Amino acid sequence: DQQVKQNSPSLSVQEGRISILNCDYTNSMFDYFLWYKKYPAEGPTFLISISSIKDKNEDGRFTVFLNKSAKHLSLHIVPSQPGDSAVYFCAASAAGGKLQFGAGTQVVVTP
Amino acid sequence: GAGVSQSPSNKVTEKGKDVELRCDPISGHTALYWYRQSLGQGLEFLIYFQGNSAPDKSGLPSDRFSAERTGGSVSTLTIQRTQQEDSAVYLCASRFTGAVETQYFGPGTRLLVL
Numbered sequence: 001d002q003q004v005k006q007n008s009p010s011l012s013v014q015e016g017r018i019s020i021l022n023c024d025y026t027n028s029m030f031d032y033f034l035w036y037k038k039y040p041a042e043g044p045t046f047l048i049s050i051s052s053i054k055d056k057n058e059d060g061r062f063t064v065f066l067n068k069s070a071k072h073l074s075l076h077i078v079p080s081q082p083g084d085s086a087v088y089f090c091a092a093s094a095a096g097g098k099l100q101f102g103a104g105t106q107v108v109v110t111p
Numbered sequence: 112g113a114g115v116s117q118s119p120s121n122k123v124t125e126k127g128k129d130v131e132l133r134c135d136p137i138s139g140h141t142a143l144y145w146y147r148q149s150l151g152q153g154l155e156f157l158i159y160f161q162g163n164s165a166p167d168k169s170g171l172p173s174d175r176f177s178a179e180r181t182g183g184s185v186s187t188l189t190i191q192r193t194q195q196e197d198s199a200v201y202l203c204a205s206r207f208t209g210a211v212e213t214q215y216f217g218p219g220t221r222l223l224v225l
Contacts, residue, residue, distance in 0.1 A: 034213060034214075036216070041221075042218055042219070043115075043202055043216035043217050043218045043219045044154070044216045045216070046213055046214075046215060049212070049213055089154065093212060093214075096161075096208070096212050097159060097167065098169075099144070099146070099154075099156065099204075099214060100156070101153050101154040101155075102153065104153060
């Protein structure tokens with residue numbers, strides 16, 4: 001039962017342009033959403049999060065948007081940099097419990 | 112270091128042997144989680160400790176898997192009679208209980224069962 005879905009397995013974007021990663025969820029009990037970045041052979045690194053009481057959170061080049069009615073969130077990275085090339089995971093939790101992860105999106109930033 | 116640490120970083124074992132994986136959470140974090148990522152798969156929840164409460168074991172795939180957390184800090188994940196399908200990266204995360212719900216991950220233990 002995949003409660004968090006990332007339907008795009010990969011994304012290629014030119015350096016300097018915007019990267020938009022999408023995530024959908026099915027469980028209306030989720031109240032906290034996170035994005036993690038993962039390099040090969042490393043653990044996931046926390047990027048940015050958003051509580052269900054908000055619809056936007058911004059941190060530097062990273063902005064997360066939450067649309068509760070559509071059960072959809074997105075991560076915007078602007079401008080994209082070569083060091084952003086990694087796998088990005090969307091995750092969600094309810095009441096501080098376990099995280100449910102999406103399958104990940106491989107981002108490649110090209111010069 | 113102030114992050115979550117895990118040991119060993121890599122473990123190769125023979126089918127049928129027992130293994131123990133260790134996690135040192137961030138100091139002061141009362142919640143601790145174990146996940147795993149099998150090859151080509153997403154991250155899968157295994158078990159969750161929160162303070163002195165009974166752990167949430169709902170993600171453990173079989174009774175060969177167990178975990179404990181001593182003194183509210185270090186945790187050990189034990190896999191008995193390992194099978195080849197147990198090969199995966201085992202990740203530990205910790206979280207400070209409070210308004211911030213972010214889980215911070217360790218580097219993982221790469222387990223290979225031959």
